[in-house]
Amino acid sequence: MINSYATNNNAISNPTYYQNIRPMFSQYDMVMMGNYFNLHNYEEVKKWANSIYLALQPNDDPNMAMVGWSKLPQVHIMPEVPGKWPDGWIQTFKNWIDTGCPEGQRPDKPEDAVDSRKMAAFIQISQGLTGLPLDITQPNVYPLAVVYFNRLLERPNNQNNGNDTLLQLINDWNTNPTPAHLAQLVKSYSICSDIILIWYNSTTNWNRTLDGFGKGAPVPVPWYGTPASNQYKEALVWKVTLCHPMAWAPEITPFYWEMKPTDDGQYTGLYNKFY
Amino acid sequence: MAFLNYDVVIVGSGVAGAQMAYQFAKNGLYVLVVEAGDVIPNVAQQYPVKQDALDKYFSAPIKDPSAPWPQPKDPNVSWADSKIYAPRPTSPGVNSNNTNGVDWKDQEGNYMQQKAAYAYGSTYERVAGGTTKHWLGTCLRFVPDDFKVMSVYKPPVPGGYDWPIGYSDLEKYYTQAEKEIGVAGDPTVDNAMGAKHSESYPMTPVPQSYLDNVLKTRLQGQTIDGNALNVVGTPQGRNTKVYDGRPACMGNSSCVPICPINAKYDAGVHVSKITSDPALSKYVTFAPRFVAVELKVGADDQISGIFCKSWDPNSGAGNGILFSAKQYVIAAHAVETAKLLLNSPWKNNKTVANSSDMVGRHLMDHICLVVWGNVKKMSGSGYEPVFPYRGPMSTSGIESFRNDPKQRPKTAAFRIEIGNDGWSWPYGGPGYNVGDLIGAARSFSIAQTYGPDLVAKLKETVQSQVRFALELETISGDETMESRVQLSSEVDAMGIPRPTVSYKLPQYTLDGYVYAQAVANQLLGKANIDNKTVLQGGPGTMKFKPTGSSQEITIEFRGAGHSIGTHRMGSDPQKSVVNKDLQSWDHSNLYLVGSGAFPSTATSNPTLTIAALALRAAETITAKIKAAVKSGSEVPA
Ligand SMILES: Cc1cc2nc3c(=O)[nH]c(=O)nc-3n(C[C@H](O)[C@H](O)[C@H](O)COP(=O)(O)OP(=O)(O)OC[C@H]3O[C@@H](n4cnc5c(N)ncnc54)[C@H](O)[C@@H]3O)c2cc1C
Ligand code: SF4
Numbered sequence: 001m002i003n004s005y006a007t008n009n010n011a012i013s014n015p016t017y018y019q020n021i022r023p024m025f026s027q028y029d030m031v032m033m034g035n036y037f038n039l040h041n042y043e044e045v046k047k048w049a050n051s052i053y054l055a056l057q058p059n060d061d062p063n064m065a066m067v068g069w070s071k072l073p074q075v076h077i078m079p080e081v082p083g084k085w086p087d088g089w090i091q092t093f094k095n096w097i098d099t100g101c102p103e104g105q106r107p108d109k110p111e112d113a114v115d116s117r118k119m120a121a122f123i124q125i126s127q128g129l130t131g132l133p134l135d136i137t138q139p140n141v142y143p144l145a146v147v148y149f150n151r152l153l154e155r156p157n158n159q160n161n162g163n164d165t166l167l168q169l170i171n172d173w174n175t176n177p178t179p180a181h182l183a184q185l186v187k188s189y190s191i192c193s194d195i196i197l198i199w200y201n202s203t204t205n206w207n208r209t210l211d212g213f214g215k216g217a218p219v220p221v222p223w224y225g226t227p228a229s230n231q232y233k234e235a236l237v238w239k240v241t242l243c244h245p246m247a248w249a250p251e252i253t254p255f256y257w258e259m260k261p262t263d264d265g266q267y268t269g270l271y272n273k274f275y
Numbered sequence: 276m277a278f279l280n281y282d283v284v285i286v287g288s289g290v291a292g293a294q295m296a297y298q299f300a301k302n303g304l305y306v307l308v309v310e311a312g313d314v315i316p317n318v319a320q321q322y323p324v325k326q327d328a329l330d331k332y333f334s335a336p337i338k339d340p341s342a343p344w345p346q347p348k349d350p351n352v353s354w355a356d357s358k359i360y361a362p363r364p365t366s367p368g369v370n371s372n373n374t375n376g377v378d379w380k381d382q383e384g385n386y387m388q389q390k391a392a393y394a395y396g397s398t399y400e401r402v403a404g405g406t407t408k409h410w411l412g413t414c415l416r417f418v419p420d421d422f423k424v425m426s427v428y429k430p431p432v433p434g435g436y437d438w439p440i441g442y443s444d445l446e447k448y449y450t451q452a453e454k455e456i457g458v459a460g461d462p463t464v465d466n467a468m469g470a471k472h473s474e475s476y477p478m479t480p481v482p483q484s485y486l487d488n489v490l491k492t493r494l495q496g497q498t499i500d501g502n503a504l505n506v507v508g509t510p511q512g513r514n515t516k517v518y519d520g521r522p523a524c525m526g527n528s529s530c531v532p533i534c535p536i537n538a539k540y541d542a543g544v545h546v547s548k549i550t551s552d553p554a555l556s557k558y559v560t561f562a563p564r565f566v567a568v569e570l571k572v573g574a575d576d577q578i579s580g581i582f583c584k585s586w587d588p589n590s591g592a593g594n595g596i597l598f599s600a601k602q603y604v605i606a607a608h609a610v611e612t613a614k615l616l617l618n619s620p621w622k623n624n625k626t627v628a629n630s631s632d633m634v635g636r637h638l639m640d641h642i643c644l645v646v647w648g649n650v651k652k653m654s655g656s657g658y659e660p661v662f663p664y665r666g667p668m669s670t671s672g673i674e675s676f677r678n679d680p681k682q683r684p685k686t687a688a689f690r691i692e693i694g695n696d697g698w699s700w701p702y703g704g705p706g707y708n709v710g711d712l713i714g715a716a717r718s719f720s721i722a723q724t725y726g727p728d729l730v731a732k733l734k735e736t737v738q739s740q741v742r743f744a745l746e747l748e749t750i751s752g753d754e755t756m757e758s759r760v761q762l763s764s765e766v767d768a769m770g771i772p773r774p775t776v777s778y779k780l781p782q783y784t785l786d787g788y789v790y791a792q793a794v795a796n797q798l799l800g801k802a803n804i805d806n807k808t809v810l811q812g813g814p815g816t817m818k819f820k821p822t823g824s825s826q827e828i829t830i831e832f833r834g835a836g837h838s839i840g841t842h843r844m845g846s847d848p849q850k851s852v853v854n855k856d857l858q859s860w861d862h863s864n865l866y867l868v869g870s871g872a873f874p875s876t877a878t879s880n881p882t883l884t885i886a887a888l889a890l891r892a893a894e895t896i897t898a899k900i901k902a903a904v905k906s907g908s909e910v911p912a
Pocket of ligand 2: 513523524525526527528529530531533534535536537538539666667668
């Protein structure tokens with residue numbers, strides 16, 4: 001949250017990427033800025049450091065600053081809501097550039113632990129189930145797949161079928177990765193519903209009924225806590241239907257809602273290349 | 276301790292209170308604003324905005340109007356022990372019929388206790404800026420006949436009466452309110468309905484959505500009972516250019532409950548002005564987290580003080596303090612203003628301002644008939660994409676049923692709001708369509724649809740969604756006497772009684788619902804929409820006998836968020852609480868502002884009229900104080 005940082009004006013003079021820079025970019029910033037640069041990748045942040053530096057600062061033109069554009073053309077000021085990092089943070093980032101963008105000690109990240117063969121299968125299955133290309137060369141897709149994979153691993157076993165788990169499904173798929181086989185798997189694995197839901201709605205509802213979902217008070221989901229803002233906006237249902245998630249997103253065309261959207265989502269104010 | 280130097284004390288910093296404080300300060304009057312709630316961090320009109328509230332909203336699984344604002348009570352703790360010092364009813368609390376353990380009838384779970392067989396479906400906020408924090412921003416004026424329905428149309432409303440003022444009394448203040456709020460619109464529609472504008476709106480209209488334009492084309496030249504089905508743009512408190520230091524709307528589609536960029540007006544704008552502009556703030560003491568508990572009356576029947584209690588999130592409820600001023604303005608929202616008055620004893624076993632026994636009575640709302648469906652293709656089978664969920668949540672309406680001279684003598688009038696928000700109101704967002712299509716309404720269910728088939732079906736069903744809300748008028752009269760706010764015997768964390776509500780709808784309004792239903796069916800037919808409306812058995816479900824019928828019918832209505840009545844104005848001190856200037860009949864230095872003063876809901880959303888009446892009252896009070904100073908009867912503050 002911006003508020004809690006607002007008094008933080010102490011710049012770090014010798015920052016490194018993993019120790020000081022990466023923690024300043026939330027998962028959310030990473031997703032929202034995904035079309036421009038991957039903020040969670042050292043090489044990319046280093047490559048784009050000067051642009052990111054511009055994206056952190058509000059435009060000098062008062063009208064542009066008002067609507068949240070940064071000094072980097074066509075990019076909203078980071079993070080999420082048009083706003084400003086505390087000066088200390090921006091200075092830290094500047095110091096990092098000035099000292100040659102040191103990488104620092106790379107910590108063991110959870111995504112490193114993911115078995116790449118299982119991930120590849122998960123993405124194939126996800127593509128088949130969602131009906132979407134889910135192009136993993138797009139910067140947002142792979143990190144989200146990792147998050148969803150890990151979340152689905154925690155899904156409890158279906159009471160009626162002790163083998164209804166993600167790993168079991170992946171095993172089964174790896175023996176025969178064809179569309180016809182997927183059609184069969186859908187009929188025996190209820191976790192397929194969860195895979196669709198997690199991509200489309202960025203949350204799964206396996207511990208409660210969907211019909212109660214719209215009406216009651218927020219109920220934290222035990223396996224991963226209360227849904228976070230990024231999950232909401234990552235929800236593919238908005239992109240597939242060319243709807244705007246009821247949330248802030250960088251907009252490119254004033255009064256876009258007058259117009260018929262094009263299939264690339266241009267007039268929904270969303271990035272057009274998510275999957 | 277008392278601080279005697281204020282010219283005016285205002286209770287509440289919603290649109291009524293904040294705009295009045297701003298006017299007083301501009302006129303050099305010393306004003307104290309006591310506000311029960313907290314200031315939303317970063318409410319300042321510069322970025323970064325409202326990050327806390329936005330985070331809450333984005334991470335809430337249910338995007339209801341209360342989502343970004345202070346969270347509901349822990350169900351295991353009583354209200355008295357809740358540490359929630361400015362409690363308020365929440366959307367799940369008035370809309371849930373035993374879903375996820377939340378029920379509108381739950382007397383302990385909900386701050387506002389409901390006593391009737393069907394729910395009062397409207398909520399409010401208790402934070403600086405008030406309920407406009409989650410309003411939509413629709414800024415329509417009333418039409419002239421709204422002020423005099425009883426005398427012009429003689430509808431069957433026993434005990435009903437005209438407003439003590441008319442359109443021409445308010446026109447100037449409507450214009451002023453439109454500037455203060457920043458309304459974007461086109462006055463042509465109003466002018467045609469007789470609501471003539473002396474000036475145009477300060478901003479050009481918000482463009483109508485693609486969906487609006489599809490409906491406009493389809494309904495062009497069509498009528499129902501002689502009323503043209505013109506789809507016209509709605510005037511909105513939403514910027515179409517940089518105005519008053521705030522940006523133009525970018526179409527983030529989250530207007531209710533939070534505009535991330537402050538393109539939508541909320542009363543936090545005026546709270547900001549009175550607290551941060553040095554020319555004004557020197558006249559204003561803004562006291563958030565001060566809850567008005569009781570009004571005190573002197574021997575001369577003048578209000579002599581307001582007893583308030585402060586609170587702090589860490590240390591809890593503080594000590595009481597008595598504030599005094601020359602004039603008192605209560606702008607605490609219809610339910611809370613009534614509660615405050617009822618909690619203030621006066622002489623002869625009466626409560627303050629209540630010699631008429633009308634305080635708390637005549638609680639009203641615009642009941643909404645919500646209908647929804649999928650737009651069909653004009654030729655061939657299948658649905659036509661109209662692309663909802665884009666732009667402000669409503670940009671158009673059909674206004675011709677607001678003043679139909681054939682129907683108004685018989686049944687309640689209404690306006691028709693067209694929603695750009697898909698089926699989110701009655702059904703939930705598009706995520707529910709995914710659930711329905713794959714058949715995952717229950718846990719661990721096998722997907723019925725997947726892959727490209729799912730994509731195609733999802734697009735078809737979501738992209739063609741449309742929703743209408745027909746918002747019906749209520750006129751107070753004998754039948755609304757028992758539709759009322761009272762004090763509960765149970766208290767909140769401040770030790771203040773909680774409100775109880777018994778809601779009662781009069782026959783004229785209910786008959787209007789039946790007529791509106793018929794109009795809605797025809798409208799959907801004419802626009803070639805596949806009607807998907809179902810009775811959902813929600814808390815607004817009730818049975819009644821339409822006039823002239825022996826058969827009971829079941830209807831389901833929803834609240835509009837427009838709490839009206841409870842201290843209605845009038846020309847008869849026996850029947851009303853305030854006069855045409857919103858001044859209490861009983862205490863000449865007490866003014867009760869807000870939609871609580873409306874004797875009828877009229878046919879448009881209330882807030883522009885709330886603001887206009889408040890600006891008018893501010894002018895009256897300012898003149899009164901200045902005249903007193905001039906005549907030497909009072910020493911300048
Ligand atoms: C979902 C929703 C959508 C809406 N959309 C529209 C719309 O599109 N158009 C429209 O015209 N209207 C709309 N409304 C209605 C509109 O929000 C209200 O009419 C308006 O905000 C009322 O303003 P107010 O100043 O009278 O009261 P409020 O805004 O409720 O302000 C009252 C203030 O008093 C404070 N207060 C309460 N009790 C005390 C106390 N004891 N001591 C001190 N302070 C106290 C509260 O904290 C609050 O700040 C909507 C309402 C809802 C719920
Ligand atoms: S559409 Fe968005 S930017 Fe416009 S008023 Fe609504 S929330 Fe604000």
